[in-house]
Amino acid sequence: MTISLTNASITSVVLCGGSGTRLWPLSRKSLPKQFVPLVGGKSLLALTLERAALVGPHALVVASEDHRFLVQECVESADANAASTILLEPVARNTAAAMAWAALNVAPQDLLLFLPADHHIPDAHAFADTVRHGLAAAHGGAIVTFGVQPSFPSTAYGYIQQGEALGGDPHARAVRRFIEKPQADRAQAMLLEGGHFWNAGVFLCRADVLLAGLEAHASDIAQSCRAAFATQTSDGDFRRIDATAFAACRSESIDYALMEHAAQTAGAVAVVPFTGGWSDVGSWNAVAELSPADAQGNRIHGQGFVVSASNTYVHAPHRPVVALGTDNLLIVDTADALLVASSAQAEGVKSVVALLEKAGIPQAQHHRRVARPWGAYDSIDAGERFQVKRIVVKPGASLSLQKHHHRAEHWIVVRGTAQVTNGDDTLLLTENQSTYIPVGQVHRLANPGKVPLEIIEVQSGAYLGEDDIVRLEDAYGRGT
Template structure:
């Protein structure tokens, strides 16, 4: 019996502008309309058994509703451990191990943002490595390399075990191009996939030996966690005091009982625009197109354009990524440096570093499609049976026009229904709420007007999603 644990942290800055800190790559619909997290959950669902508690996810508190929605879309149940701040994979895995039903529970730790199209081959690999993990070994999975990549760390294997695993001779940091070629020619090496299989007791003992300070803080954080439905919140103060460290540095590179199991199937961490490009078939000139791109007299050009027509004329060796509010153009060789762009945008105070124009909320989403002095226009989607907060604004009035579906509107003491092509007006300072009573998404255009149109001009009086009701002076950017 295996307990899948999906590690949902990570900011995905190397896939900017598609991935932003508020909506990282693991949540973005990338492959056939599905997110990498949803695909990961579907892949590990085959291991789920009620006695083991289903899937366990560990992620940021800010992303709790995105994680829950992905679990619902994948048809899996389980628990979600919410970190108040990012502390890397060692603490995240410790939280999961401390939540295991028994110390002997076999746990499969998987990143949320990897693409492994052959789920059957993945399952066979994990099951084959189970006996080794049950004997107290931490098993990591190595991908047979297909080219000398400088984007991945490597694992050099040692002696063979009877169960198909190998001992680990050494872990190798991401190499330069020449060293990567040497490693590939040498053989006996694998890409480090960052997937681990071990019992809860094995992991906790290894952390106790090599990172006792991390384990102590995690134990303190999980001593009396707050529980809210399937959300589990470790004590914030203890998590904030915990050292941030990856499991590779904290344990794997120093632990004695570590084994690697080879995986020969297709795998990608989708960690760069080069990796994204590789997922698209090339044309006769090496161009790869995702969406509405057009390449004319171009060579080795990748275009990612799902929102409008993007034409590359006479280009060579370019990556072009178009989103509604930001455009990236770079040569392939610089694609790994995109995270530096994000850091520069943050330093300049540009909101596009962290936020999309379209913002996901637990009730649906909104897209700020136009903005000017004293007005803003939004396209709002409300999921079936969902409701926005009961709220009011001190600085703006709103006009609502229903485009699709049915809206139940609370405005002051009135409650009434609106259908397609009908509209209403919410005066400044009036208490109001929007609810979708139907079974299909509600689509609405909102026109705001007033002296201040920031998202913090919200006094939330009631909320269905457990978000804190606060006065305007403390209000966060939530709705």
């Protein structure tokens, strides 16, 4: 259901560029936290899109080119009747450039609601009501930020200090200043003083106001984005810009590029308080709080079991994981990596990922399961000269017409119906049927049915790398 926000036309801009390494091993470079199903089987991005649909009929999603199919999958899974256009960044350039590019894609007077893709707000309707409270100030030319009412003296968030009221607006007040992440004593003092809010990085403003602000305070970013925008092309729901032009843009957050400067001008930046629940899901402690606690403070997700334990979080979606006699522990199990950490050390996970990357551990960045535009594959087992994958193909989808120089493949259908091109032959395979693809044979796998197709693929050969693919035809624009 869409909440009426007077006659305002609001386009939500979902900023989807984070890497999410603080939630390793669940979140990795190839699958950042905004794409991981963390809440009720849904991803944070899908939930953000559902919130966006409450305030307007259209959304722009700014994401990495590398994640285009993950974004598309989340857009399709979101329970939202809003159209989404996906802006694909060829290289990451932080939030100032992402927001400028989005602003160039709408009319100057359009209102833009900028939303991080990886936040959790349980009461989406209360959030939509709060957005409505910022309309008057945004229409009047202010950049409106939505400050979260702090529930404890956090040292992990930046703060917004409110100033005087804006004219007769009963909801918005001027921003006096933005405050960096404080020390504990300063955070406690701000909480007791009142008038300070957590900076959630959510903004509402007219497109022309944002661009004018960047021209005034970060003109190089504005000019670089305009130059890159001139190269924009469209491909269905995807929009792309030239990589060289966009890479020339300075990488800077919107806070440093614009907000801190604009706040020095009276009335240029306003704050509207949000009193509902909010989390940036920025650590495993924050994820743990999404699950209910038992009498001993334990929280369980999936197949976790605790015995004589307290204040222990167990994330076990794939297999039984038992915590015996533990206290203040985080246990996160995935198909190919395990994290056991003290709750007090949750903020150190990011440094662990850097250590694993330096050691060349592939699990630092990549999951076993890999998303593809046609579905996904999971690398079940591998050894010298063989690899086993579980492949899932969406209904109506197909892989590219391809061949391999170094490997042969055996396909066994375990669910659904497969349409197989094998050299000059085309055949239909159903459950428990199989086929063999020799080295160098041109082949294709397609799902003509109404349910997902699942096959087991056994590869054998001297080289099994993913780059041993010669694509002859591809419906998804990938290179041959």
